[in-house]
Amino acid sequence: MEPLQLLAPDGTLTGDVPDGLDEDRLVGMMRLMLLGRRLDQKAIALQRRGKLGTYAPLSGQEAASVGSSFAMDPDVDHLVPQYREQLAMLHWGLPLGTYLLQRYGHPRGAELPEHRRLYPQQVALAAHAPHATGLAWGLRLRGERAAVICHFGDGASSEGDAHEAMNLAGVTGAPVIFVIQNNGWAISVPLHLQTRGVIARRADGVGIAGERVDGNDVLAMYAATRRARARALDGGGATLIEAVTYRLGAHTTADDPTKYVDADELEDARTRDPLTRYRTWLTGAGLWDEAREEAAVAWIDETVDEAVRVFDAAGPVDPGAMFDHVYADEPPRLARQRAEYLAALGGGA
């Protein structure tokens, strides 16, 4: 199953620029992709300085995240992300500072935008897939014209939850788009040990639409997702998009990929870098130049620095926060535990 491609690895346009992408948005995609790449560097540096817990870099997957996100309307649609979707989450309005606080383990890092179209990032692989199906199904039942996009990885696609979610999407006709980021790895486990099947083909087995897309081609990702969204909104049901991409960095900052990634394979993958490809085309099309790159970098540095400022200003943790939001009303037993805890704090224990 040949992946859909609109931009060849050398940046040649092999199809049409998809509808819905004016200059602003074409440039916006580039900027967000760049932000992703630089965020990785900055976050890894922060982590080394002990400011973040583990961080999951996204380098290599910028096109898959950004193309699929731009094809949705964050003012209307919903995002149900796995942990490596920081770019999609930012696109849905999560402040970068909040994201960093989350990685730091600060309770305020769990703050989500008020609009409630952004789910918390999911750590349990594929456990959020049925949530996405239910959410999309519920939107349809409530008569809202909106779709849901849910990202997860090739590893997560092996989980039973992924199958249950996609099959349920098939029978309910839920307007949901599953984007499987097939980045070749689940931590150290390569794709051929994860599955011998073609992930996109799973769509046939559960009766939803399926597409295999070059995940390093932001235009193809955009086009496929846009088509899937139109299908979802028109009552055509769910789509599974397999984004064939490659994880260029470590699984997380706790991981050392040199132990298991073949250096040649990695080199080869770098030749398909989604940023280079898109930049080449964008530049050729007269939409990108050094000035724009510099402006983007300045904006990014500003954005990241601002986020780090927010982060640094977050202040100490409110100890009582541990007991907040377990239930709408605190049961007596929990109230007693809270009191006991706060008293001990006061007592200097």
Add this chain to the structure above:
Amino acid sequence: MEPLQLLAPDGTLTGDVPDGLDEDRLVGMMRLMLLGRRLDQKAIALQRRGKLGTYAPLSGQEAASVGSSFAMDPDVDHLVPQYREQLAMLHWGLPLGTYLLQRYGHPRGAELPEHRRLYPQQVALAAHAPHATGLAWGLRLRGERAAVICHFGDGASSEGDAHEAMNLAGVTGAPVIFVIQNNGWAISVPLHLQTRGVIARRADGVGIAGERVDGNDVLAMYAATRRARARALDGGGATLIEAVTYRLGAHTTADDPTKYVDADELEDARTRDPLTRYRTWLTGAGLWDEAREEAAVAWIDETVDEAVRVFDAAGPVDPGAMFDHVYADEPPRLARQRAEYLAALGGGA
């Protein structure tokens, strides 16, 4: 995806009689199918008289069970069955009396043949599918030339376990054959609410071989399973066989299908009765006649009567049986509980 068919519903042979079926075995399949049909009647009667708990009739699915079972070698291969596979279990040497005791809830009903190639029947839908994968994988690791066959239903195929098992079979190359008995129903839920996909197509998604077979055609079921077994033994890995069949009876004796099964649909399904079809062809081929039918019925009645005698002779339950086989060695706490229980029994509580 057109199901493989060798016998048309009117009993015309549309392909070749598969290899491996001499007269004896062709007749043997008919006899076992007939046994199934009559066992349903007898078991339902026993259940009405309070002798069995719930019973899950198999009428309509005889060909799928028998054809797939005959293609395996019970002296070598292993069976990992769901609860509606009484015929396959008998083929693997389970005494019918034991089967009835199991349905009665008698502890001795859990006795399995000593050869250990027959797993206990599984009640938790698809939970046995990963067992089958692991067993097949283990046989390969141990250097045994044997395959595993594992049956479950269209409903069970929606469970995450089914996906995990089949995907793992793909990457391990385990010699396992999953026979999905797509009988149109999961209790009251019809196939189109169970899935919108083609179940056999799931094979592509996980990288195993897939076949869609007319499950009411015992020759086609035999042929497909035989092919799958050869593939498994030759290192070609796992196969998913979707047997397209129909449940002619109730889900179990506790179920009233008239509440949800359309009478016309059922009438229509009866025209594809696997027994009639096979009997017609077998008769035309000169391998079956009234005398053979009578002999078969006599043998069946005898078999069932004998089983009922075993059943009746099973005697009262050994109360201590409740505590047996929790662990190889009984921990002190459990020993104390056993003693307490037995003492209370003695004391007439």
Add this chain to the structure above:
Amino acid sequence: MTVRSMIETIRLTLEDEMARDERVMVLGEDVGTQGGVFRATEGLKARFGADRVVDTPVAEAGIIGASIGLATAGMVPVAELQFLGFAHQAFHQIGFQLARFRYRTLGRFPLQVTIRAPYGGAVHAPELHSDAFEGMLANAPGLKIVAPSTAADARGLLTSAIRDPDPVLYLEPLRGYRLVRDEVPDDEHLVPIGTARIARPGRDVTVLAWSFQVVNALEAAEAAAEEGIEVEVVDVRSLVPLDETTIAESVSRTGRCVVVEEAPRTAGFGAELTSTVQELCFLDLEAPIARLAGWDTPYPMPLLEKDYIPGTARILDAVRRTVAF
């Protein structure tokens, strides 16, 4: 007030709640056309349509996972698990997704979800159908667990569960579906989650039970009364949150306590009750708290089950021993 069976009451309550609030929907295996394998949802699809009464594929994690999504979309899902024994397939979704969503989103995504599940033994069911594993889920903060023993409470607690802004696991006693019959309010009736009920007052010993074991406990109390022992039966009915006040007050008064449950003894919910009572009533206890439970074996074959789960005789015996201590 009308005398109704428990199953009829549950059906009626679901119907009332669906009529009252159009966001309420029912989903699960066989809940639609069939009306549930025990008829708890009979007639609902005919009245409310296939969008609100949904037959799902056989996929428990999917059912609970989808309920989470449905709730965040603004629906009020009431999911049925056909038997609690198959809740295990959804364990990660119940204990670690559903229960925690409010907490991990700082209240942004509360989940008004009810899970109904029949459970409990002595109905001659196949393997795994009789398992009583409520204690396992009681260790998952964020989830509420209730288990009525009367039809009236079945109504009151189900109404409260559906309207509760947090997820509630609502356990139905298989054995009591038709056996339990009592006066049920015809109109709206709420029992606050987190309150126990004194099912029978008594001064000599407190028996703590829930679900069908309350019926057994009351029977044992009758028998004990004939021997001059006055048993107080407390229907715990809300496992999480627990009504420590009612429980502690009772045991402190009687000074003796017997805890009854159907799960295997080791690490069942009875252990929580026993611990709580010894913490709250230590100085008032005149005998060790007796824990009655299933034995530490898997649920046995049906012909043995009546000896597996505690029955009247075992409760009576424990009551006698506790009083005589």
Add this chain to the structure above:
Amino acid sequence: MTVRSMIETIRLTLEDEMARDERVMVLGEDVGTQGGVFRATEGLKARFGADRVVDTPVAEAGIIGASIGLATAGMVPVAELQFLGFAHQAFHQIGFQLARFRYRTLGRFPLQVTIRAPYGGAVHAPELHSDAFEGMLANAPGLKIVAPSTAADARGLLTSAIRDPDPVLYLEPLRGYRLVRDEVPDDEHLVPIGTARIARPGRDVTVLAWSFQVVNALEAAEAAAEEGIEVEVVDVRSLVPLDETTIAESVSRTGRCVVVEEAPRTAGFGAELTSTVQELCFLDLEAPIARLAGWDTPYPMPLLEKDYIPGTARILDAVRRTVAF
């Protein structure tokens, strides 16, 4: 004897057992080339090959389910779950398939399967990675559960677990992987499953703990000693089966007991210990058994975790209160 860290000891023990018995195999996520995310299986694939050290797809139910099948085929699988927090995805396979296979086949299919899972908090891990839910699985008869706190016991219990004819869940303290270091026998070393260990003798109060909390308990005991309180620390180490004899003997002697665990308090395994002790030692108890645990909230964000799980200060405080009662 060599001083080794716990993680090194686990690795070594796996290697020894694989060398001893060619049926032993290791499977799980990242156990192969990577040698496990914590290096517990480092070097094993190089030595024993890809057939016996297997990187599996990300599918926990599949891993445990396949282990059942592998065991019946005559292999001895040692499955790794990357974190106990993801055992929930396999809950039905662990608690209701693996644990029951011997029972439901009348002994025909015993399952010699070990599940290794790191767990426990205070390592600044993401959500769900620190959960301590051993108590939930303790309610599943047929499964054994062990949780060493020293490197020596890590060796002894892992050897016993792998050789045990029944399924054993072997819990590894994340926090202790590198922190815990002690003298480990170089040769074969077995600790019988079902035995507790007196980690420190004392006469005033018994602290029951397991896994990393034993380290905290010992620290608290040091501090208490300076105040003149002699704490006896019992390392429970085998949750199922439980060594009631050692535990009861200790508490009966000291008359006082503190139970420490990391799971949420309600219905954690601490409840089982508390109940057992009050049953076995009722007349000897001079104070209520104190239960220390995580609070009844989901595991909090990392910056709060040190206040979530019991630490030395809370243990010391409970010890003081229990002695002063």
